[in-house]
Amino acid sequence: MSDESGARLEAVKLDGSGPLYDQIRRAIRALVIDGVWAPGTQVPPEHALMASLGASRMTVHRALAQLAGEGLITRRRRSGTIVASPPASHAMLDILSIPEEVRRLGAPYDFAVLSRRDGRPTADVADRFALKRSDNVLHLVTLHRASGRPHVLEERVIFLEMAPQASAERFSETPPGDWLLRNCLWSQAEHALSAISASASQAALLAIAPGDPCLQVERRTWNQDAPVTAVTLTYPGGRHRFVGRFGPYGAV
Amino acid sequence: MSDESGARLEAVKLDGSGPLYDQIRRAIRALVIDGVWAPGTQVPPEHALMASLGASRMTVHRALAQLAGEGLITRRRRSGTIVASPPASHAMLDILSIPEEVRRLGAPYDFAVLSRRDGRPTADVADRFALKRSDNVLHLVTLHRASGRPHVLEERVIFLEMAPQASAERFSETPPGDWLLRNCLWSQAEHALSAISASASQAALLAIAPGDPCLQVERRTWNQDAPVTAVTLTYPGGRHRFVGRFGPYGAV
DNA sequence: GCTTGCCAATTGCATATGCAATTAGCTAGC
DNA sequence: GCTAGCTAATTGCATATGCAATTGGCAAGC
Numbered sequence: 001m002s003d004e005s006g007a008r009l010e011a012v013k014l015d016g017s018g019p020l021y022d023q024i025r026r027a028i029r030a031l032v033i034d035g036v037w038a039p040g041t042q043v044p045p046e047h048a049l050m051a052s053l054g055a056s057r058m059t060v061h062r063a064l065a066q067l068a069g070e071g072l073i074t075r076r077r078r079s080g081t082i083v084a085s086p087p088a089s090h091a092m093l094d095i096l097s098i099p100e101e102v103r104r105l106g107a108p109y110d111f112a113v114l115s116r117r118d119g120r121p122t123a124d125v126a127d128r129f130a131l132k133r134s135d136n137v138l139h140l141v142t143l144h145r146a147s148g149r150p151h152v153l154e155e156r157v158i159f160l161e162m163a164p165q166a167s168a169e170r171f172s173e174t175p176p177g178d179w180l181l182r183n184c185l186w187s188q189a190e191h192a193l194s195a196i197s198a199s200a201s202q203a204a205l206l207a208i209a210p211g212d213p214c215l216q217v218e219r220r221t222w223n224q225d226a227p228v229t230a231v232t233l234t235y236p237g238g239r240h241r242f243v244g245r246f247g248p249y250g251a252v
Numbered sequence: 253m254s255d256e257s258g259a260r261l262e263a264v265k266l267d268g269s270g271p272l273y274d275q276i277r278r279a280i281r282a283l284v285i286d287g288v289w290a291p292g293t294q295v296p297p298e299h300a301l302m303a304s305l306g307a308s309r310m311t312v313h314r315a316l317a318q319l320a321g322e323g324l325i326t327r328r329r330r331s332g333t334i335v336a337s338p339p340a341s342h343a344m345l346d347i348l349s350i351p352e353e354v355r356r357l358g359a360p361y362d363f364a365v366l367s368r369r370d371g372r373p374t375a376d377v378a379d380r381f382a383l384k385r386s387d388n389v390l391h392l393v394t395l396h397r398a399s400g401r402p403h404v405l406e407e408r409v410i411f412l413e414m415a416p417q418a419s420a421e422r423f424s425e426t427p428p429g430d431w432l433l434r435n436c437l438w439s440q441a442e443h444a445l446s447a448i449s450a451s452a453s454q455a456a457l458l459a460i461a462p463g464d465p466c467l468q469v470e471r472r473t474w475n476q477d478a479p480v481t482a483v484t485l486t487y488p489g490g491r492h493r494f495v496g497r498f499g500p501y502g503a504v
Numbered sequence: 505g506c507t508t509g510c511c512a513a514t515t516g517c518a519t520a521t522g523c524a525a526t527t528a529g530c531t532a533g534c
Numbered sequence: 535g536c537t538a539g540c541t542a543a544t545t546g547c548a549t550a551t552g553c554a555a556t557t558g559g560c561a562a563g564c
Contacts, residue, residue: 064515078558249322327546
């Protein structure tokens with residue numbers, strides 16, 4: 001009734017270990033990261049948490065201020081505290097949206113799904129993710145273009161266990177990566193970056209010569225240890241570079 | 253006399269803008285980052301800052317606690333607060349020490365300086381760093397080996413303006429990158445990552461075939477806007493990959 | 505209905521206070 | 535000289551208090 005936005009006060013459970021402010025911080029952090037409190041959820045005000053947890057307002061404030069500093073929540077006077085949306089990207093390799101990547105280059109973007117196959121995972125994929133061969137997966141090959149020229153080739157496997165709605169999706173408006181970002185939760189990702197020679201088929205699709213060097217990004221994504229998707233992005237090497245800038249104490 | 257470690261209390265200057273605790277935090281942060289308070293320097297105790305700045309202990313504490321959280325200072329009861337050493341590396345591309353990189357692979361490491369040339373910068377280099385052609389630079393080509401096999405080829409330019417001691421250094425014990433890390437300050441670095449085809453000379457040095465794909469990392473390093481060094485690292489593509497792992501809220 | 509102004513909820517900031525925990529360095533005793 | 539124990543310096547944590555700033559929503563007046 002009163003908690004229309006769904007943040008139940010009782011959900012905040014302290015574990016009794018360490019400083020009180022840190023217990024509060026970790027408890028709320030866990031609720032946010034595990035998705036119990038979705039982005040946009042109204043977090044109980046300091047006074048409510050204070051009464052509920054038996055802590056002083058300053059102690060609650062300290063926990064919430066830290067979480068706000070970490071970007072997990074957003075606070076505004078009078079309106080209160082809400083769970084923030086996860087930041088879209090952090091650093092060099094965290095660019096997850098290819099349309100956005102192209103848009104930043106100032107080039108018009110389009111894409112085409114070249115092939116699509118539902119079915120069982122290949123032995124290779126099943127192996128890398130410790131899947132049962134009976135799990136259903138969706139294979140997609142997508143070509144992204146900037147200014148009409150091939151930008152990157154995407155070869156993706158989606159694990160339907162975690163993303164059942166993907167079966168019904170046509171991926172006509174939104175490329176698979178962006179669609180997944182909007183429709184699936186993820187808690188962990190791993191990137192591997194390497195240089196390869198373009199195979200004949202890759203070269204043909206990317207409009208380069210076979211054997212030309214390419215930057216290959218392999219990304220595997222999980223939600224709470226359950227695999228969500230795996231993708232291999234192949235960038236024509238001559239055309240792309242990843243750039244990052246930072247100082248000894250972090251990003252500049 | 254009393255401040256044998258050199259942290260002068262008067263060095264902490266507030267700028268009057270924003271919350272007091274944040275002014276204090278930024279003031280001390282600047283002293284650390286700009287190297288005025290070197291790593292290991294004893295930071296004045298809370299009571300001293302409190303008296304000197306006219307703030308309450310809790311306010312000073314708040315600033316220092318935040319800085320400790322950011323890793324810029326280390327605090328211990330009774331011993332007090334000291335400036336921390338900058339973290340050696342942060343994430344995927346921040347690995348600065350190649351010996352360390354090889355050691356992590358569990359392989360024995362060695363290196364050889366293949367060529368060395370003192371003199372004026374080439375037009376190309378002078379251009380990229382906005383140098384005067386009269387500035388002195390040191391060109392070095394170094395091959396790093398893991399288990400006796402070529403691991404990465406390093407082509408480096410050191411700007412002697414910022415690192416005059418480099419002229420006298422033989423680089424027989426320590427490769428140039430590590431030597432610079434220990435002997436030079438830097439405040440900013442930029443990485444660019446791309447895929448290339450090995451040239452004939454690169455291929456020969458790396459014991460691969462000409463045209464084989466390589467991962468190339470170009471790193472440029474500055475100290476307060478003055479260039480310190482520029483380096484190109486060429487990794488045989490088939491043999492190396494960079495891996496990073498994180499969640500939507502940061503590194504895991 | 506529309507606007508203006510007020511009230512109250514909520515967070516932001518700073519202070520004062522007290523006690524706990526840690527430990528460097530000194531002191532007393534052997 | 536050596537050790538055990540004490541003292542005091544320093545940080546860590548929690549609370550209570552008060553006021554400032556912001557602003558959503560209501561009420562009063564037009």
